[in-house]
Amino acid sequence: MQKNNVLLYLDLLEKYKTLTDEQFGQFIRSLLLYAKGEPVNIFDPLVQLAFDNYKVTEDENKTKWEAKIKQCHEAARLGGIANAKRTLSEREAKQADTVTVTVPVTDNVNVTEKIKSKRAFTKPSIDECVAYALEKKLPFTGEEFFWHYEAIGWLKGKAGLPVLNWKATMHTWKKQAYKQKDTMTIEQKMKIAERW
Numbered sequence: 001m002q003k004n005n006v007l008l009y010l011d012l013l014e015k016y017k018t019l020t021d022e023q024f025g026q027f028i029r030s031l032l033l034y035a036k037g038e039p040v041n042i043f044d045p046l047v048q049l050a051f052d053n054y055k056v057t058e059d060e061n062k063t064k065w066e067a068k069i070k071q072c073h074e075a076a077r078l079g080g081i082a083n084a085k086r087t088l089s090e091r092e093a094k095q096a097d098t099v100t101v102t103v104p105v106t107d108n109v110n111v112t113e114k115i116k117s118k119r120a121f122t123k124p125s126i127d128e129c130v131a132y133a134l135e136k137k138l139p140f141t142g143e144e145f146f147w148h149y150e151a152i153g154w155l156k157g158k159a160g161l162p163v164l165n166w167k168a169t170m171h172t173w174k175k176q177a178y179k180q181k182d183t184m185t186i187e188q189k190m191k192i193a194e195r196w
Contacts, residue, residue, distance in 0.1 A: 006035040007061050016050050023047050027054075034058065090159065123154060124166050132167060138174050145170055 008031075019027060026047045030040045034051075035058060042048045124132075129142030149156075154163045156172075163169050 006031055006058065009057075012054070015053075019046065019050060023050075027051055031058065035062075121154065121162060121164055121166075129166070129170070132170060136170070136174075138170060140173060142170075145173060 016024060016027065023044055023046060026042065026044060027050050030042055030047065030051045031054060033040050034055060040051070042051055124146070126143060126146045129146040131142065132138075133140065133142035133145065149163060149166070149169070154166075155161065156163050156169060
């Protein structure tokens with residue numbers, strides 16, 4: 001990556017106040033060309049002296065910049081590795097938990113059976129959702145909740161993880177409803193208030 005800036009310090013004006021405007025212009029142009037990596041031709045000895053003095057500062061700034069870029073690239077590389085590991089572990093967690101049981105049938109034959117985890121989800125009925133929403137005085141109807149999750153296959157979040165506990169998911173909806181309340185119109189707030 002090519003550096004596309006030059007750091008100029010305000011004390012530059014004070015240090016090089018003896019330069020004429022024309023010499024100062026040549027000095028600044030020389031700095032920009034040097035920073036860009038292009039050849040610098042200076043014919044005025046006073047401008048050359050000022051440039052040589054400031055070139056040291058520019059070289060230090062460029063070294064610091066390159067070290068920072070290297071550090072950022074390394075952090076991004078390590079972050080990518082960590083992200084890949086996290087994604088892999090999330091993907092593995094999504095898959096149904098299974099236990100492999102080997103049962104000997106005869107002396108010569110083994111049968112392997114997979115047993116699903118006890119965390120299997122049982123979909124609620126619409127009546128259960130309505131009753132629970134009324135019991136907990138939630139700011140939405142259980143019917144809205146039921147049909148929303150029925151439409152998306154009882155998955156939640158951006159990752160599309162399966163719902164494991166529908167009652168806990170309803171309470172998450174409750175938190176979202178309160179967050180949205182601040183952006184609602186008066187009519188929408190009145191409709192929610194009527195449900196209470």
